[in-house]
Structure formats: C-alpha cells, structure tokens
Amino acid sequence: MRLKRRAADTPDPPSPLAPIAYTLYQHFIKHDPNDPNWEGRDRFILSGGHASLTQYVQLYLSGYGLTMDDLKNFRGGAETRTPGHPEFGLTPGIEMTTGPLGQGFASAIGFAYGERFQRGLLDPEAPKGDSPFDHKIWVICGEGDIEEGISGEAASLAANQELGNLTVIFDANRIQIEGDTNLVLAEDVLKRFQAYGWYTDEFSFIQPDGSYKEDVDGFAAVVEKAQKEAPNQPKLIKVDTLIAWPTPGKTNDPSAHGSKLGAEAVAGLKKVLGYDPEENFHVDEEALAHARKVAERGLEAHKEWDEKFDAWRKANPDKAALYDRIKTGDLPEGFDEAIDKAVEGFEVGKGIATRGASGTILNAIAAVMPELWGGSADLGGSNKTDLKGAATFAPKGNETAQWPVCDEYGRQLHFGVREFSMGAITNGILLGSHTRPFGGTFFMFSDYERPAVRLAALMEIPNLYIWSHDSVAVGEDGPTHQPIEHLAAFRAMPQLEVVRPADAFETAEAYRAFFEKSNSLPTAMVLTRQGVPALAETAQKAREGVKKGAYVLVETEGTPDVILMASGSEVQWAVAAAKTLADEGVKARVVSVPSLEWFEEQDAEYKEAVLPAAVKARVSVEAGVAMPWYKYLGSYGKPVSIEQFGLQGDGAQNMIDLGITAEHVVEAAKASIAEVEAAK
Numbered sequence: 073m074r075l076k077r078r079a080a081d082t083p084d085p086p087s088p089l090a091p092i093a094y095t096l097y098q099h100f101i102k103h104d105p106n107d108p109n110w111e112g113r114d115r116f117i118l119s120g121g122h123a124s125l126t127q128y129v130q131l132y133l134s135g136y137g138l139t140m141d142d143l144k145n146f147r148g149g150a151e152t153r154t155p156g157h158p159e160f161g162l163t164p165g166i167e168m169t170t171g172p173l174g175q176g177f178a179s180a181i182g183f184a185y186g187e188r189f190q191r192g193l194l195d196p197e198a199p200k201g202d203s204p205f206d207h208k209i210w211v212i213c214g215e216g217d218i219e220e221g222i223s224g225e226a227a228s229l230a231a232n233q234e235l236g237n238l239t240v241i242f243d244a245n246r247i248q249i250e251g252d253t254n255l256v257l258a259e260d261v262l263k264r265f266q267a268y269g270w271y272t273d274e275f276s277f278i279q280p281d282g283s284y285k286e287d288v289d290g291f292a293a294v295v296e297k298a299q300k301e302a303p304n305q306p307k308l309i310k311v312d313t314l315i316a317w318p319t320p321g322k323t324n325d326p327s328a329h330g331s332k333l334g335a336e337a338v339a340g341l342k343k344v345l346g347y348d349p350e351e352n353f354h355v356d357e358e359a360l361a362h363a364r365k366v367a368e369r370g371l372e373a374h375k376e377w378d379e380k381f382d383a384w385r386k387a388n389p390d391k392a393a394l395y396d397r398i399k400t401g402d403l404p405e406g407f408d409e410a411i412d413k414a415v416e417g418f419e420v421g422k423g424i425a426t427r428g429a430s431g432t433i434l435n436a437i438a439a440v441m442p443e444l445w446g447g448s449a450d451l452g453g454s455n456k457t458d459l460k461g462a463a464t465f466a467p468k469g470n471e472t473a474q475w476p477v478c479d480e481y482g483r484q485l486h487f488g489v490r491e492f493s494m495g496a497i498t499n500g501i502l503l504g505s506h507t508r509p510f511g512g513t514f515f516m517f518s519d520y521e522r523p524a525v526r527l528a529a530l531m532e533i534p535n536l537y538i539w540s541h542d543s544v545a546v547g548e549d550g551p552t553h554q555p556i557e558h559l560a561a562f563r564a565m566p567q568l569e570v571v572r573p574a575d576a577f578e579t580a581e582a583y584r585a586f587f588e589k590s591n592s593l594p595t596a597m598v599l600t601r602q603g604v605p606a607l608a609e610t611a612q613k614a615r616e617g618v619k620k621g622a623y624v625l626v627e628t629e630g631t632p633d634v635i636l637m638a639s640g641s642e643v644q645w646a647v648a649a650a651k652t653l654a655d656e657g658v659k660a661r662v663v664s665v666p667s668l669e670w671f672e673e674q675d676a677e678y679k680e681a682v683l684p685a686a687v688k689a690r691v692s693v694e695a696g697v698a699m700p701w702y703k704y705l706g707s708y709g710k711p712v713s714i715e716q717f718g719l720q721g722d723g724a725q726n727m728i729d730l731g732i733t734a735e736h737v738v739e740a741a742k743a744s745i746a747e748v749e750a751a752k
Contacts, residue, residue: 087316087317087319087341088243088245088277088313088314088315088316088317089123089126089212089243089313090126090129091277091286091288091291092212092241092243092288092291092311092313093126093127093129093130093212094130094133094288094363095288095291095292095295096116096210096212096241096295097116097130097133097134097366098363098366099292100114100210100292100295101113101114101116101208101210102114102207102208102370102373103116103134103165103366103370104367104370104371104373104374105131105134105135105136105137105165105366105367105370106135106367106370106371106374107374108136108164108165110374110377111204111205111377111381112204112207112373112374112377112381113207114207114208114209114210115167115180115183115207115208115209115210115504116167116209116210116211116212117167117168117170117176117177117179117180117183117209117210117211117212118158118170118176118211118212119170119173119174119175119176119177119180119211119212119213119214119217120170120173120176120212120213120214120216120217120243121157121158121169121170121171121173121176122156122157123212123214124154124155124156124157124158125143125146125154126212127158127165127166128142128143128146128154128163129143131163131164131165133360133363133364133366134165134363134364134366134367135364135366135367136164136165137164138153138154138163138164140353140355142154143353144353157169157170157171158170160503160531161531161532167183167503167504168499168500168503168527168531169527169530169531171527172220172523172527173214173216173217173219173220174216174217174219174220174221174222174223175222175496175499175523175524175527176211176213176217177211177213177217177220177222177223177226177227177240178222178223178225178226178492178493178496178497178500178524179496179497179499179500179503179524179527180209180211180238180240180500181226181227181229181230181235181238181306181493181496181497181500182496182497182498182499182500182501182502182503182504183209183238183500183501183503183504183505184209184230184233184235184237184238184306184500184504185233185235185465185485185497185500185501185504186500186501186502186503186504186505186507186509187205187206187207187209187237187504187505188233188235188237188480188481189445189465189481189483189501189505189507190205190505190506190507191203191205191206191481192479192480192481193391193394193398193442193443193481193507194388194391194394194395195384195388195391196481198384200303203380203384204377204380204381204384206237207237208237208238208239209237209238209239209504210239210241211238211239211240211241212240212241212243213240213241213242213243214242214243214244214245215244215245215246215247215248215253215257216248218242218257218261219253219256219257221492222492222493222496224264224268225490225492225493226490226493226496226497227265227268227270227306228268228488229487229488229490229493229497230268230270230306231268231269231270231305231306232269232466232470233465233466233467234304234305234306234467234480235305235306236302236303236304236305236306236307238306238307239295239298239299239306239307239309240306240307240308240309241295241309241311242261242308242309242310242311243311243313244261244310244311244312244313245312245313245314245315245324247315247324247325247326247328247329248326248329249326249329250326251326252326261308261310262274262308262310265308269305270305270306270307270308271298271301271302271305271306271307271308272307272308272309272310273294273297273298273307273308273309273310274294274309274310274311274312275287275290275291275294275309275310275311275312276311276312277291277311277312277313277314278312278313278314284314284317284318291311294309295309315328315329316328316333316337318341318344318345319333319337319338319340319341319344320337320340320341320344321337321340322337322341394442394443395506398443398506398507399506401506401592403441403587403588404440404441404442405440406440407437407440407441407587408584410436410437410439410440411433411436411437411580411583411584413436414432414433414435414436414580415576415577415580417432418576418577418580418606418611419606420606420607420608420611421605421606421608422605422606423603423604423605423606424575424576424603424604424606425540425599425600425601425602425603425604426540426573426574426575426576426578426579426599426600426604426640426641427454427455427456427538427540427541427599427600427601428456428576428603429573429575429576429579429580430456430538430540430579430583430597430599431455431456431457431458432456432576433579433580433583434456434457434459434510434538434583435459435460437583437587438459438462438483441508442483443506443507443508444483444507444508444509444510445459445462445465445483445484445485445507445508445509445510446459446483446485446498446509446510446511446512446536447465447484447485447486447487447511447512448485448486448487448494448511448512448513448538449487449488449489449490449491449494449511449512449513449517450486450487450488450489451512451513451514451540452486452512454514454540454541454601455512455513455514455538455539455540455599456512456538456540457510457511457512457538458484459483459484462482462483462484463477463478463479463481463482463483463484464477464478464479464482464484464485464486465478465479465480465481465482465483465484465485465486466478466479466480466482466486467480468480485509485511487511491513491517491518491520491521492520492521492523492524494511494513494521494524495511495521495523495524495525495528495535495537496524496527497511498510498511498524498535499524499527499528499531499533499535502528502533502534502535503531503533508534508536509535509536510535510536510537510538511535511536511537511538512537512538512539512540513538513539514539514540514541514546514553515539515540515541515542515555515558515598515599516541516546516552516553516554516555516558518537518539518555518558518562518596519558521537522561522562525537525562525565525568525594525596526565526568528568528594529565529566529567529568529593529594530567532567532591532592532593532594533592533594534586534592534593534594534595535594535595536586536594536595536597537594537595537596537597538597538599539596539597539598539599540599540600540601541553541555541599541600541601542555542572542598542599542600542601542640542641542695543555543600543640543641543695543696543727544556544695544714544718544719544723544726544727544730544732545600545601545602545641545695545723545724545726545727546601546718546723547601547602547721547722547723547724547726548720548721548722548723550718550719550720551717551718551719551720553718554717554718554719554726555696556696556697556714556716556717556718557696557697558696559572559598559639559694559696559697559700560696560697560699560700562596563668563669563700564700567593567594568593568594568595568596568669569593569594569595569596569667569669569670570595570596570598570667570668570669571585571586571595571596571597571598571666571667571670572598572599572639572640572666572667573597573599573618573640573666574604574607574610574638574639574640574641574643574644574664574666575604575605575606575607575610575643575644576606577606577607577610577611577614578610578614578618578664578666579597579599580614581614581615581617581618581619582597582618582666582667583597584615584618584619585618585619585670588619589619598640600640600641601723602641602723602724604641604644605644607625607643607644607647609625609626609647609662610625610643610664613625617664618666618667618670619670620670620671620674620678621665621666621667621668621669621670621671621672621673621674622637622663622664622665622666622667622668622670622671622682622683623663623664623682624661624662624663624681624682625643625646625647625662625663625664626646626647626650626660626661626662627661628654628659628660628661629659630659631659631684631686631687632659632660632661632687633653633658633659633660633687633689633745634653634658634659634660634661634687634689634690634691634741634744634745635660635661635662635663635683635687635689635690635691636649636650636660636661636662636663636690636691636693636737636741637663637665637683637690637691637692637693637701637704638662638663638664638665638692638693638694639664639665639666639693639694640666640694640695641695642693642694642695642712642732643662643664643693645693645732645733645734645737646662646664646691646693646734646737647662648734648737649693649734649735649737649738649741650662652734652738653738653741658741658742658745660741661687663682663683668700683704688706688707688708688709688744688748688751689708689709689741689744689745689747689748690704690705690706690708690709690710690744691705691709691710691711691712691737691740691741691744692704692705692709692710692711692712692713693712693713693732693737694711694712694713695713695714695727695730695732696713696714697713697714697715698711698713698715701713707751708744708747708748708751709744710740710741710743710744711740712731712732712736712737712740714730714731714732716730718730
C-alpha cells in the first residue's frame with residue numbers, strides 16, 4: 073500500500089524504502105503498537121534519519137497512534153510529532169534521535185551491547201532465544217551512513233563481539249546530494265563488511281533487464297536466510313533500489329535527494345500508480361485494516377512474552393528484584409556506604425590525582441551496582457576506568473595476555489582507539505537497556521566524541537563521560553594533548569553537565585551527586601592527571617557543597633573584600649592565595665565551583681549567598697579559556713586563565729609559565745579590588 077503524498081513533500085523521498093520498511097514492520101520486527109515501550113520488543117533504528125517519513129508511515133500503518141493529521145504536519149514546526157528527523161521521546165515507536173549520519177548505525181551496535189549485558193545480568197542461564205530479555209535490533213542505513221567513519225569503527229567492534237542479534241539493511245540507491253556515489257564510494261561495501269567479520273548478502277529490486285520490481289517476497293527470503301545462517305554474526309544485507317522510483321523525471325536523479333519533488337512530479341507519480349493526481353492523503357481502508365493486523369500479532373506476541381516473563385520472575389526472585397530496581401533507576405542498597413568507606417581512604421594533605429580518586433570511587437560503586445559497566449578508548453589504565461576483577465565483555469576466545477578473562481556477559485568494556493564510537497555505543501546501551509554505562513578518554517580527545525555527546529544531551533540520557541588529563545599539566549605530551557578551550561566548549565552545550573572536582577573528596581561527591589540526580593542528563597567528569605592535595609576544607613564541606621555546583625570553601629569574617637572562584641586543580645591555588653591575602657589584611661572568600669551547570673540549577677537565594685552581588689571584586693581561576701566565567705566576574709573581575717595553546721615541557725612548569733599560580737591569583741585579586749575602589 074502507498075500513501076499519496078502532497079506536493080510539498082520531503083527531500084530524499086522514501087518511496088523506495090517503503091516496501092523494505094513495510095516488510096520489516098509486518099513480518100520481522102517483534103513489536104506491539106499498543107505498547108511502544110514493551111520490554112520484549114525488537115528495536116528498530118532508522119539511521120538515515122532524513123528518510124523519517126518512511127518510519128512515520130509504518131508507525132501510522134501499524135497503529136502506533138500517529139494520525140493522518142500527523143502525517144500532514146510532517147516537518148510542520150515546533151508542535152509536530154513528525155519532524156524532519158526522528159526525535160527520541162517525541163514520537164511513539166522512535167527508539168533514538170537519528171540525524172547526523174552514521175550515529176544511528178553505531179548506536180544500534182550499542183543497543184545490541186546493552187541487550188546482551190542486561191540478559192547476562194538477569195537471565196544468563198537461559199538458552200539463547202528462550203529468555204524474556206532476548207530481542208533483536210534492526211537498522212536501515214544508506215550510503216551516507218556507510219561513508220561516515222563511525223560506521224566502520226563500530227562495525228569492527230560489532231563483529232568482534234559476535235552480535236548476532238543485529239541486522240542492518242543497507243539501502244543502496246547510489247545517489248546522494250552531490251550525485252552518483254561512485255565518485256566517493258567506489259569500494260565493494262559487502263567485501264569491506266566481510267573483512268570486518270559480518271555476514272553479508274544482497275538483493276536487488278533492479279531486474280537484470282533494467283526494469284524495477286519491488287520483490288518483497290524475495291527480500292524477505294534473504295532476511296530469513298541471514299537469521300538462520302548467521303546466528304552469531306552481525307548481518308548486513310544490501311538492497312539495490314532506485315531513488316524516487318517510479319516518479320517521472322525524478323527516478324534515479326540526484327535532485328530527488330536534495331530537493332522537494334514538486335507538484336508536477338508528485339502528480340506524475342500518482343498517475344503512474346493509478347491514483348487521482350488531484351487527491352491528497354487518500355488511504356485505502358482495506359489496505360489500512362490489513363496493515364493494522366500487525367497490532368493483533370503484537371498483542372499475541374506480548375501475551376506470550378508476559379507468560380515467559382512471569383515464569384522467569386517466579387523462578388528468579390532475586391533477579392526480579394534487581395530488574396525492578398534498575399528499571400526504576402533506584403540506587404542499590406549500600407550505595408552511600410560504599411562511597412563513604414572509599415572516602416575514608418583519602419587523607420587530607422596527601423596528593424592524589426582526581427583520575428585516581430575517580431577510579432577508587434568508580435570501583436566502590438561498581439561493587440554494589442551490578443548494572444554499572446564500561447571502559448575506555450584504549451586508555452583504561454590512564455583514565456582509571458578499569459573495574460577490578462571484572463571479566464572483559466567479549467566472547468570467549470578473544471582473551472589476550474593482558475585481559476585473560478573474556479565473557480560475553482563481562483562488564484569491562486574495551487573500545488580501542490574509537491572515541492566517537494564509544495560515545496555512540498554507550499548512548500545505545502542507555503537507550504536499549506536499563507544498565508548504566510560509562511566511557512573514558514583524555515579530555516583532549518573528547519573532541520572526537522563530541523557529536524555523540526551532543527546527541528546524548530539532545531536526548532537527555534545520563535551518559536557518563538570520564539575525561540582525564542584535563543589541562544596543560546599533562547606536560548610532556550605537548551600542546552596537542554593539552555586542553556585549553558574544551559571546558560568552555562562543552563559548557564556551551566545545552567543539557568550537558570560538566571563537573572571538574574578539586575580533589576579526591578570532591579570527586580567522590582561528584583559521583584554521588586551524579587547518580588542521585590533526578591534530571592538524567594549526561595555528565596562529564598573532568599579529571600587531573602597530576603596529583604592534587606586533598607584539602608581539609610573539602611573534607612568538611614564537599615558532601616553538601618558539590619551537589620550545588622558551587623559553595624563557599626573558605627569564609628571570612630564579615631563581608632569579603634574579594635571572591636576567588638576556582639574549579640578543579642586550581643582550587644588549591646585559590647585557597648593558598650586567600651591565606652596570603654589574609655596575612656596582608658585582605659578578606660578573600662574562596663568559592664569552589666565544581667559545576668557551573670549544577671550551580672545554575674540552584675535558586676536565586678542560594679546563588680546570592682555564595683556570590684553576593686555587593687562584592688564586586690572577583691577572580692576566577694581555571695587552567696583554560698576564561699569565557700565561561702565572565703558572567704560571574706562582572707565589570708571588575710579578573711580571570712586567571714590560559715588564552716593560548718599549551719607548551720612543551722613539564723606539566724607543573726607549564727602551569728607556572730602560563731600564570732596558573734597562587735601568586736598570580738593574589739595579583740589579580742588586588743587588581744580587581746583596586747578597580748572597584750577607583751570606581752567608587
């Protein structure tokens with residue numbers, strides 16, 4: 073069945089995809105349109121999100137609650153439920169936001185990761201295919217997805233992991249905005265994926281004589297064959313199609329990808345299909361009723377699943393209790409105690425890198441939170457993201473001398489040097505399971521991960537980024553590895569919370585606050601390579617202060633003459649500067665600012681109590697560009713910052729050479745006070 077479409081239709085018309093998507097939704101994807109969030113459903117990801125109308129039509133036909141008015145309002149503005157790309161949380165039946173090409177493909181691999189780990193957490197002994205936590209992941213992608221490097225990164229990992237529950241349909245129409253893809257995609261894609269270790273097959277709607285036939289039975293047979301022949305391999309099935317078929321003048325034409333078909337072409341398409349060119353949005357009721365029978369099949373599948381799930385609950389009460397807890401997102405019993413006990417090992421005055429404190433706290437939490445798992449982009453030892461005693465998440469046979477214990481349900485992840493894929497895969501894990509992943513890299517390389525971080529922020533999912541080596545104090549690796557603008561850049565991203573703890577005590581409380589927070593936003597823990605002293609002040613105040621984003625660390629008697637604001641490893645210099653100023657009769661309040669985002673969530677009364685408007689003399693101290701601080705510095709404030717790229721040489725000397733010192737803070741404080749006095 074084909075919906076008739078208005079002349080103002082979308083670029084990249086989804087008509088060639090319609091029979092593919094219809095076949096998947098009607099015959100392969102296990103789903104219940106009456107309950108889009110049914111736990112037992114298969115997951116479908118349209119990686120080429122610009123063809124979103126393809127999915128909206130199937131959701132309408134299947135009975136997900138989309139109406140004809142929703143389809144008429146396609147790309148219709150802020151209130152539409154059918155936007156130009158699928159948006160998570162907006163339209164029932166949409167599993168994730170897919171816009172930038174390649175990310176849907178890579179995140180689908182994360183969905184497959186999450187399915188397997190959650191199954192291992194809850195029902196590890198069940199034969200494959202016989203657990204209520206077994207399901208499949210289906211993907212449609214196009215040339216643009218295949219061209220984006222992230223798809224290759226993630227595909228390599230998918231094969232290594234033997235993700236047999238993943239099937240990708242590659243719509244190969246050989247057209248993109250700039251024309252024929254042979255100009256930029258000349259390789260044999262199937263051979264490339266075979267080299268990764270994928271099962272591949274192909275089918276063509278283009279017949280040997282050049283005619284075109286939407287042979288859904290032949291396509292279905294290829295999909296069925298793949299499921300039977302490759303139970304332990306990810307699968308890529310290439311389907312040769314023609315863009316805009318059978319639109320006169322637009323079929324196989326690049327203009328059909330980048331522009332609207334136009335009224336004349338749409339009228340011609342309707343004539344070819346035997347429809348009235350003057351009639352819009354007509355739906356054959358008999359065809360619609362036939363398509364809606366998928367909902368009846370979904371109810372039956374749901375009923376069978378309920379019986380299997382109920383039997384599992386009765387046989388596994390402890391696992392059922394774990395399932396109930398992780399589904400609601402409640403913290404495990406002993407969560408606070410685990411952190412408190414770890415904190416007891418931190419000693420005031422002793423230097424410890426916040427990355428090291430992070431590893432200690434992460435392992436303490438992991439001991440009581442079995443749903444927590446993760447790893448690093450080949451930097452586990454440096455990021456301190458390794459979970460002690462954990463098996464590696466990989467099929468048996470993948471063991472190495474360094475990682476001798478592999479288990480398909482292991483909780484230690486290894487991504488290789490693939491920061492972008494790490495971010496996309498952990499997004500998929502969050503979306504496709506009730507488990508809590510994390511991923512680590514150097515703060516400098518967060519640039520490579522950034523597009524996935526942005527999607528996490530857009531979807532408001534609580535991904536956890538552990539980014540160490542946070543400043544020029546990295547030292548000998550040189551300017552290429554020394555973040556300067558990164559704090560400002562990530563703070564500029566809406567709905568991402570950036571946390572830069574001052575020491576071990578603040579690091580512990582940053583993790584506590586992250587897991588306790590109810591707003592479920594992605595959060596970056598930005599951590600030092602170098603040791604920083606555990607401060608007596610944070611030992612006393614971090615428990616209540618860190619979760620508020622900024623708090624008074626060192627107070628003065630009466631109204632302060634100047635406020636020193638600092639984050640991360642620079643808090644120690646603000647504290648030292650305050651003592652020097654006090655010796656000179658200057659009252660300096662020190663405010664530790666682990667998270668500007670968390671501070672902005674506080675009410676006006678609290679903000680005023682920490683940063684009273686009457687105190688105009690202010691200094692910010694941070695080893696990066698000062699841009700985020702001017703809001704708090706006001707007219708007379710002075711930043712102690714770094715406004716150039718880093719330096720070669722010792723990290724501690726770099727800090728001194730670039731002015732991140734207590735002495736410089738003292739100078740800035742006096743300069744700010746002088747300007748305030750001069751303005752009176």
